[in-house]
Amino acid sequence: MIDHSLLRPDLTLDEVRAGLTTAREYRTASVCVRPSDVGLAITELAGSEVAVGTVVGFPHGSSSTATKVFETGELVALGAQEIDMVIDIGRLRSGDIAFVQDEIAAVVRAARGRAVKVIFENCYLTDRQKTAGYEAAEKAGAAYVKTSTGFADGGATAADIALMRRTVSAAVKVKAAGGVRTLDALLALHELGATRFGATATATILDDLASRLANS
Template identity: 80%
Template sequence: MPVASIATPRWDGPLPTPEEAAKMIDHSLLRPELTPAEVAAGLETASEYRTASVCVRPADVAAAVSALTGSGVAVGTVVGFPHGGATTAAKVFETAELVGLGAQEIDMVIDIGRLRGGDVAYVQDEIAAVVRAAEGRTVKVIFENAYLDDEQKAAGYRAAEAAGAAFVKTSTGFAPGGATAADIALMRRTVSPHVHVKAAGGVRTLDALLELHRLGATRFGATATATILDDLRGRLTGAAPLTDDAPTTGY
């Protein structure tokens, strides 16, 4: 089911520089139908705009590392994606393999059903195992908030912090709902300042990015990277805003 774009009014506060905004974005290349040529084009977009990272499918990590070496764009990938239902051992193996291929950031999906069932200890232990397997690389924990109530969310966020994760993250982009203002606010007030918040799912406009950044998100999973950053450049130079024609699934 497509995740709707976040509807927000036009931002009327101070604007970041294009370079600052780009370093908030993980350019997402996770849709299952992407061809190698489409992935390569996406890597070129990330390099051109100097995003914080790309987030690619596991099978694309080696190509992304080769293409982006020296660009300043980190290579990220996903573990247990998108359902989170793999065993802990499988997630650990996947993490170790991807780190060995050069991945610098790992976005892992929790066992959603375990958290919904109240087994927070299992969730925390699994996150900690992935953090250890990542050997110091950035680990972002995806909660798929659309399936959780606020009590479950907060328990999961606290578990991620206790397990040593660097980020808590809203969603995969493949569930019925994505990032919301309420969830970003809940994430930010639940975890300590040293744990970052990543918004993913429906962040397709500059206005949405800036509003969620105001609420505490510091990183954004996005397919509409060019639309967002070109809109920012246009506003800074007085040009007309662009139309968002980005895909509507997978962030």
């Protein structure tokens, strides 16, 4: 259920390689790397079952739609298997739901069948804005709705995960990101409906799981 996150802007190439090794060793669902690291991740994870994901319009979501579409196409051509895109937060806060839906749909088309996870940065939104955004994402063909980038003022909360799961149909999955650093936190959000987790504390979480299983 974990997308091992390697998105910090200060990561060196050696640190990215170490993170990719962690993902391979712990057999995470995917890695989520910076766009410039997609080629490296494809090479380093060749032969593993770890999917390579990356981000579009990250972290603020304020790139033009054309830029997000171009970026998505380029990253898919490089081999990215999953795309985590940030919505235009200001447009959603302004009530321009049609723009948000059309932009997500454009990225979904550019992804050519790869899973698109739509990041909402929930800490900036009211519940009404969140609900409208999640509904727009489903109509646009998104595979996931996602809580946050992990780089804003807040991350995944129980209330938001519950609201996401209530709003979208079973066809759309929920990803929690931002502040999921322990096994107990992950399991609590999973109970509320999240099935993917963006995490940097992957080793800590999965070592705890292995210890509990060994002692059960």
